[in-house]
Structures are given as C-alpha cells and as structure tokens.
Amino acid sequence: MTSGSEFPFSPDPVLSGTSDDRQHALQLNPQQLLDRIPVTIWQANDQGQIISLSARWQLITGRAPVDSLGEEFWNSVLLEDRDLSLQQWINACQQQRPFVLHLHLCSIRGNSCPFLIQSEPLLNDTDQLIGWVGTLQSTDVVIPLQSKWDYTQKFLQALLDNLSNGIVACDTQGVLTLFNSSAKKLHGLPLCPIPADEWASYYHLYQADGTTPLPQAEIPLYRALQGESVHNAEIVVKPSQGKPRTILASGDPIIAQDGQKLGAVVAIQDITLRKQAELELRKSEERWQLALQGTGDGLFDWNIVTNEVFMSPQLKQTLGYADHEVDNNFEGWRQLVHPDDLGEVAAAIEAHLRQSMPLYVAEYRMRCKDGSYKWNLARGQTKWDDNGQPIRMIGSHQDITRRKQAEMELARLNRDLEARVTSRTTQLEVAKNQKEALVVKEQEARRQSEVDRAGIKLYESIISNIQLGILVWHSQNLESVDHLELVSTNPAAESILKMNLHVEIGRQMSDIFPSFVGKHPDILLSLVEIIRTQQPRSIENVPYTFPEGDENLFSLRAFPLPEDCVGVAFENVTCKETNEPAFS
Known part of the structure; x- marks a missing residue:
C-alpha cells in the first residue's frame, strides 16, 4: 500500500486467472497486489483517521496517497458534501460496526463523481478496536443508470419542498440528512449535519410552554429514532430571527423492507395561528362571563360544532331551576321547550343558520321546575367560519310571559x-x-x-364605558388574606385613585395599597369571604387616604367572579349630597 504503514493483512496470493497469471502473482508482494485491485483500499486508525490508501486513489483524485492522509483526505470530498460526510463518518466510527457511506469526490478530470465507501472494524485478540479497513469505489460502475437516479432524487426533493408541512429526517447515527423548504422556514435555519445532542440548542427547541428547553429525550425526531411512533407532539421553535412558532410533530423510524433501520423522519405542522385564536377565544369568553354578572336576562352560548350549550344561571333561575339542574347541552335546552313550539323554533334556527334571516328571533314556551310554562323571547347572532359553516351562536332569553x-x-x-x-x-x-x-x-x-x-x-x-372604578383581585390562597393579586382594572379606577394601575397588575394588594391594607384588614377578610361564599356584599363610607394626604370616603360593591376572583366596584362619595349608597 502506498503509505507509511503496512496493511494489517496479507491478501491471498492465488488470484483468479491463468496458471501464468497465478505464477506472476506469487512473485508480487502484498502491496503490489493491493494496488492492482480495481477499487481503492484504505486503512484508518482506531480514531477513524485515514493512515493508508492504495495507488488507485491517485488515479481517481490526482493526489498522491501520502498527501491525502488524516484530515487531508476530506479535502478531496466535494465541498457541498464535506461537513455532512465527515460527521457521518465520525458517528459511524463511534458505533464500531461495519458501515456504508455515500459521498462525492473531486476527480482528476475536475468534476465530481459519486463514490461508495464500505468499511469493516479491525479487532485484536481481545475484541478491542484497533482500526478500520475498507474499500472506495465509483458508483458509476455500481449504478449505471445514474442519470435516472439523479432525476428521481430531484423529483423527490421537489416533491418534499412543495409540501406545506415540514419534513425532517436523520440517519441511523442521528445526523440530520433532510430538511425540506417548509422545515427551513419554520426553524429559520438550513440543514446542519449535527448529532442529536445538539439539535435542541442549535434549532432553539422548547417545550409547549415556550420557556423550558426541550430535552433530547423529548425531541420528536429523536424519539422516532429510538423506535417510537410519535403522534402530535407539541413543541415551540424560537428562532433567533423571527417570532416563536408552535408546531405539531408526528414521526416514525424509517425501516427498510429487509427490516434494517435506516433512520427516522418527522412531519411538522405550524399551528401558531390556531393557538393564538384559542388564546383570544379564552380571553373573549372571560370578558363575556364578567358581562353576564351585570345583566338580568338569561344568556346562552351554543357551540354548534360540539353541540354544547351554555345557559347562564339567570336563565335557569327564571324557570325556577338551580344551575346544576339543567344540562349544558342542546338536549338539555330542547327538553325545556314546549312540544307544540319545537317545530317553529327549529324552523327559525334553521333559517338563521342558512343566513336567510340576519338574526335568530323566536317566541316560545319553556317548562318551569313546577311544571308550568313561561314565554320567552329568544334572540341570537351566529358566527360562521370562512367556508360559511355556522360554528357558534350567542344570544339572550327574555321573560315575556306578562306580555x-x-x-x-x-x-x-x-x-x-x-x-x-x-x-x-x-x-x-x-x-x-x-x-x-x-x-x-x-x-x-x-x-x-x-x-x-x-x-x-x-x-x-x-x-x-362605566365610570365606576373596577378592580379584579385573584386569591392564590383562600386560607390567607395575604395573597390577593391584582389581575384587572379599568380607566375609571385609575382616574378615581389617581394611579397608573395597569403597571401594578400581578402585584399583591398589600404592595399596591400598603397603608390602606394596614388600616382595613377587615376588608381583605371580607373579599376572601365573598370568594368562599359566592355572595356579593356592599361596604359603605370606606375612608381612603390619597398619596398627597387627602382622605376621601368610598362606597364599595364586591361580587364573586370565577376562578377564585373577586370584583370590587367603587366610587368616591365624599361630595355626595345624599347618603344613599351608590350601588343601591
């Protein structure tokens, strides 16, 4: 072999051919025999560094074998393939198993040609790795239909790049090998041939909360590489350039027909807009629930997709029912409607859902708990999706029995x-x-x-446009008065108290109003008690001292809200000419 080290084996001197050829072969030394083999023979040390190459290497690359050892070997690899091929080589050597590698070499003619590397580990008598040996041959010989293969590769790449979902794949060593256009767009980065333990940091992968870095064991592609079938795993990508994206990932290991594992692949879908819409919907529903407390009519919210119907407690109370005594679904509502009125009501709903009528309006009877019936005027408005399909109706019920x-x-x-x-x-x-x-x-x-x-x-x-000040507090611990946290305010509250309260949201009452809390601990006890009992309470002539020293009297109306919250509506009654409470 043309290098500074001897090959660790001696080839069989009896080569195929005539008796004269075999006689001539016996006169050749092992190195000459290796140099005549029509493929390049190479040897590497236990670290995977090339230490010898047969003479055919120079016929392929134009470079002497002695000048292509160690790191110099990779200078003959096509620049576009170099980093990925080197990483695959390192990972394969670490596995200490036979491997196959495809790469492109810069040939002596100035163009690049595809080559196939095959390798076997060399072990000593104690089965310890002492090096590697293998062959390198042109795949133009192995695959004569290269042009058709290239066309197929281009077709598959174009197909992947035209998918709306991102596609990411890796080989058996865990090195990334495929990133289609959608994947590059989602991550804000191109394909980088890095091992699995660097995926999360390089591509900025986080858990669904968007703040906790994603451990390697939870990365969908890594899970698929371990043999798991992954379905709709939600993660967050926070690229250095661009906004965070929430994605769903599903993947599986790649298994050949012969059962050999070739790597893993995942498909990723951007659901950022959907998550934002869900968040906005939750905020809208919270505001709507707060508004429910201030109206006397019964309200309903019908999710047409799931057939769930929310009926406000006021609606049920009008009919004599407790909130839990009527199911919050379409059937629960239907069972209360008088049988003789069901047909007309259904026709009115259908006409509105078909958009034949701009509003849903119907007058019908509903059964009370005592068995009697009350007349109700129902009015509603539907929301349709982009395809014209109804998805939600919100409306009110008004008792018109007297009329x-x-x-x-x-x-x-x-x-x-x-x-x-x-x-x-x-x-x-x-x-x-x-x-x-x-x-x-x-x-x-x-x-x-x-x-x-x-x-x-x-x-x-x-x-x-309410001019009364409103503050909403959340209790983190109903066993203590020291955990009332400000969660919402309105412009009137800031104007009355002469404070910029929006910057105080999230802080404790004792931090925002320390002097007031110190003077009126009984009010904090009352607020916590209102949350516990779900009963509103009025508190009149409460003194409050402004930062400049002026003391004014306030009238308070505190009322329970969902999720351990309490609302406090207040006004300054210092200058009122009557002692009648503001909330009477």
Whole structure:
C-alpha cells in the first residue's frame, strides 16, 4: 500500500486467472497486489483517521496517497458534501460496526463523481478496536443508470419542498440528512449535519410552554429514532430571527423492507395561528362571563360544532331551576321547550343558520321546575367560519310571559266580542272598556319590554364605558388574606385613585395599597369571604387616604367572579349630597 504503514493483512496470493497469471502473482508482494485491485483500499486508525490508501486513489483524485492522509483526505470530498460526510463518518466510527457511506469526490478530470465507501472494524485478540479497513469505489460502475437516479432524487426533493408541512429526517447515527423548504422556514435555519445532542440548542427547541428547553429525550425526531411512533407532539421553535412558532410533530423510524433501520423522519405542522385564536377565544369568553354578572336576562352560548350549550344561571333561575339542574347541552335546552313550539323554533334556527334571516328571533314556551310554562323571547347572532359553516351562536332569553298573557287575553276577548256583537249590544260598552283596559295593559307590557331592551343596551354601554372604578383581585390562597393579586382594572379606577394601575397588575394588594391594607384588614377578610361564599356584599363610607394626604370616603360593591376572583366596584362619595349608597 502506498503509505507509511503496512496493511494489517496479507491478501491471498492465488488470484483468479491463468496458471501464468497465478505464477506472476506469487512473485508480487502484498502491496503490489493491493494496488492492482480495481477499487481503492484504505486503512484508518482506531480514531477513524485515514493512515493508508492504495495507488488507485491517485488515479481517481490526482493526489498522491501520502498527501491525502488524516484530515487531508476530506479535502478531496466535494465541498457541498464535506461537513455532512465527515460527521457521518465520525458517528459511524463511534458505533464500531461495519458501515456504508455515500459521498462525492473531486476527480482528476475536475468534476465530481459519486463514490461508495464500505468499511469493516479491525479487532485484536481481545475484541478491542484497533482500526478500520475498507474499500472506495465509483458508483458509476455500481449504478449505471445514474442519470435516472439523479432525476428521481430531484423529483423527490421537489416533491418534499412543495409540501406545506415540514419534513425532517436523520440517519441511523442521528445526523440530520433532510430538511425540506417548509422545515427551513419554520426553524429559520438550513440543514446542519449535527448529532442529536445538539439539535435542541442549535434549532432553539422548547417545550409547549415556550420557556423550558426541550430535552433530547423529548425531541420528536429523536424519539422516532429510538423506535417510537410519535403522534402530535407539541413543541415551540424560537428562532433567533423571527417570532416563536408552535408546531405539531408526528414521526416514525424509517425501516427498510429487509427490516434494517435506516433512520427516522418527522412531519411538522405550524399551528401558531390556531393557538393564538384559542388564546383570544379564552380571553373573549372571560370578558363575556364578567358581562353576564351585570345583566338580568338569561344568556346562552351554543357551540354548534360540539353541540354544547351554555345557559347562564339567570336563565335557569327564571324557570325556577338551580344551575346544576339543567344540562349544558342542546338536549338539555330542547327538553325545556314546549312540544307544540319545537317545530317553529327549529324552523327559525334553521333559517338563521342558512343566513336567510340576519338574526335568530323566536317566541316560545319553556317548562318551569313546577311544571308550568313561561314565554320567552329568544334572540341570537351566529358566527360562521370562512367556508360559511355556522360554528357558534350567542344570544339572550327574555321573560315575556306578562306580555303574552295580555295578548292571549286580548285575543280571547276579541273572539267573545265578535260572537256577542249582534246579540249583546248592551254589554258592548263594558266589553269595550275592558278591551281598552287590556290595550293599556298591552301597551304597558310593550313599554316594559322596550324598557327591558333599553336596559340590555344600558348594561352593554356600562360594560364598555362605566365610570365606576373596577378592580379584579385573584386569591392564590383562600386560607390567607395575604395573597390577593391584582389581575384587572379599568380607566375609571385609575382616574378615581389617581394611579397608573395597569403597571401594578400581578402585584399583591398589600404592595399596591400598603397603608390602606394596614388600616382595613377587615376588608381583605371580607373579599376572601365573598370568594368562599359566592355572595356579593356592599361596604359603605370606606375612608381612603390619597398619596398627597387627602382622605376621601368610598362606597364599595364586591361580587364573586370565577376562578377564585373577586370584583370590587367603587366610587368616591365624599361630595355626595345624599347618603344613599351608590350601588343601591
């Protein structure tokens, strides 16, 4: 072999050929025999560094074997392949098992050609690794249909790059070998042939919370490489350039038909927009739940996709039910509707969902807990998705029993009057007076209905433009008054208290109002008790000292909110000319 070390084995001197050829072969030394083999023979030490090459190497690359040992060997590899091939070589040597490697060498003609490296480990008598030996041959000989193979490779690469989902793959040594265009866009980085223990830091991978670095054992591609079938694993990618992205990853090990494991692959889907929409929906529902506390009418929220129906406690209380006594689903609502009204109600809902009617409006009877029925005016508005499919309806229920009773009584009297008009003229005036009285009652009922509708609009206006200060506190520990944390405020609160309260959100009450808390510990006890009992409470003439020293009196109305929160509505009553509470 053309190098400074002898090859660790002697080839069989009896070569195939004629007897003269065999006689001539016996006269050649082992090195000459190796140099005549039509493939390059190489040897590496136990660290994987090339220490010898046969003479055919120079015929391929134009470089002398002695000048291509160690790190110099890789200077003959095509620049685009060099880093990936070197990393695959190192990983394969660390496995201490036979391996096969594909790479491109720069040939003596100035172009690059594909080559195949095959290797076997060399072990001593105690089975310890002492080096490597193998062959290097052109795949132009092994694969004569290279052009067709190249076309197939280009076709597959184009196919992968046109997928909307990202595709990432690695080989059996855990070195990344494939990144399609979508994967590069999601990560903000190109393919880098790095081992698995560097994936998370290099590509900025985090757990679903977006703050905890993703351990190697939890990386979906690594899990697939270990033989696991991964489905919809949620992780976060936080590229150095660009916004964090939430992705779902699913993957499997790559297994050949003969059962050999070739690596692993994952498909990744960007769900950032979906996660943002879910967050906005939760915030919207929290605001809506708060608004529910201030209206007297019953409200409903129908998730048309899941058929879940939320009915507010006020709606159920109007019918005499406790909140838990009516199921929050479509069937729970349907069972309360009078059987004779179901058809018309269903038709009204269907017309609105088809967008034939801009609003859902229906009058129908609902069964009370005592078995009687009340008339309700239902009004709702639906939200449709981009495909025109209804997904959600929100609306209100208003008790119109008095109005309907007046209307039915009026109709009954009209029928009686029409039957008696010819025979009972003497009673016509009395009936007329009764009719006029009922008309007055109907008008009063209609007026009351308009007042009620105006009240709804007023509630909506109050929620958006209320001038009362509102602070919302969250108790982290109902066993202690020292854990009331500010979670929300409104402009009126900042104006009344002359403070920039938005910067105080997240802080404890004792840190924001230390003097007030020190003087009024009983109020903190009251707030915690309101959360425990879920009963509102009014507190009048509460003194509060402003930073400049002025002391004013405040009227407070505290009311329970979901998730261990309490709302406090307040106003300055120092200058009020009447002692009537502001929240009466």
